[in-house]
Amino acid sequence: MKKSASPSRTKRNLLLIILLAVLCVGTVELAACSFFAPAVYEQITAPVRQGAQAAAQACGRAAAALSQASEEAHRRVSRRIAAAGVQATVLWSRLTAPKEEPLPEEDIQLADDPALTDGGPAADPAVTELNVINGQEILTGGTIPIVYFNQGSETWAEQPYGTDDIGRYGCGPTAMAIVVSSMTEADTDPLQMAQLAVSLGYWAKRGGSYLSVVQGLAAEFGLTAASFRERTPDALMDALLGGNLLVALMGPGHFTQGGHFIVLRGVTLSGNILVADPNSEERSLMEWEPELILDELSRSTSDGAPLWVISQNPSNTG
Helix, strand or coil: CCCCCCHHHHHHHHHHHHHHHHHHHHHHHHHHHHHHCHHHHHHHHHHHHHHHHHHHHHHHHHHHHHHHHHHHHHHHHHHHHHHHHHHHHHHHHHHHCCCCCCCCHHHCECCCCCCCCCCCCCECCCCCCEEEECCEEEECCCCCCEECCCCCCCCCCCCEECCEEHHHHCHHHHHHHHHHHHHCCCCCCHHHHHHHHHHCCCEECCCEECCCHHHHHHHHCCEEEEECCCCCHHHHHHHHHCCCEEEEEECCCCCCCCEEEEEEEEECCCCCEEEEECCEHHHHCEEECHHHHHHCECCCCHHHCCEEEEEECHHHCC
């Protein structure tokens, strides 16, 4: 037996039919209004369009803010990952780096007063001078004009050499800056040379430079640094007269109390030696007896010490 619909359900259905009819009539009237009365249509629909536009703009701003927040979070995570990678690399390098061997006490290069202050040769400005040419200090009178740098000048003294400073510990890179600037076209200075020495492992903490600094830095600029074994006055003068420079590691005497690199740069007519001392302009303008230079050389014999002859590498001379 078929049941009749309940009164409440009938009323609800009737209301839905009426509402649908109203919507249909309203839609038809609104469409007709847009055709026959565009101004009225615009007035009626403007609030709806504005609301929709505002909603769309709000959604756009929210999406942009979400995207920006996501990008910033990504950048923060990336920075943290990169920082962690750097820290891990530094830690690993410290764990795996070979143990630093300190320099023997007699080889430590520390700018100080000479051990001997009396009996040195007299300066003779007629033989050698220090002139400024094109903004560079040039020592004259030697085998070749020498570009001179002083590790104690205010330009370099406080500049870093590893965790030390050039003024006290940088005679090695300063001497090699003199050699390289004088024998090649390279544009360098004590700071650049000190940075290179550190990067190549030639800096000795609180000791100056490992003695391998001479041959190592020379090779970086196409020069050859060979150990000078025949230590006689005649051999010394022959090497200088042949157009070479020599780097000498001096021991206690007229140049230092410990160890100190200087450059031998020429021979005078009287048979004396001219030097470029990275720690003394005054000593760089004096003549030195070759016997005195040889007597005061360091007793070290590692890495070609205490005397190296610097020459052009034949493969780079064309």
